[in-house]
Amino acid sequence: MENLTQKSIEQYFADFNITDPDVKAKILPEVTAIIYDRNLLVVQAEKEDDEYKKQQITNDVAEMDKTIEETFKDFIKEQ
Numbered sequence: 737m738e739n740l741t742q743k744s745i746e747q748y749f750a751d752f753n754i755t756d757p758d759v760k761a762k763i764l765p766e767v768t769a770i771i772y773d774r775n776l777l778v779v780q781a782e783k784e785d786d787e788y789k790k791q792q793i794t795n796d797v798a799e800m801d802k803t804i805e806e807t808f809k810d811f812i813k814e815q
Contacts, residue, residue, distance in 0.1 A: 767804060
């Protein structure tokens with residue numbers, strides 16, 4: 737199973753090479769809530785003892801990662 741870690745919004749900005757503060761301000765409302773929810777799931781997975789439940793949470797995090805990536809890519813296309 738992959739090792740889940742929390743990621744900050746700034747880490748996502750770095751991953752997608754977004755450095756302009758104005759661009760960051762525009763995308764921030766689109767991604768803040770989902771990144772927060774993703775990080776909560778990571779914390780939940782860290783505390784979970786049941787391997788099946790942990791795997792389900794890991795799958796949910798992977799889906800959220802895809803959504804976050806798509807949001808960033810769509811936003812970048814619009815720019």
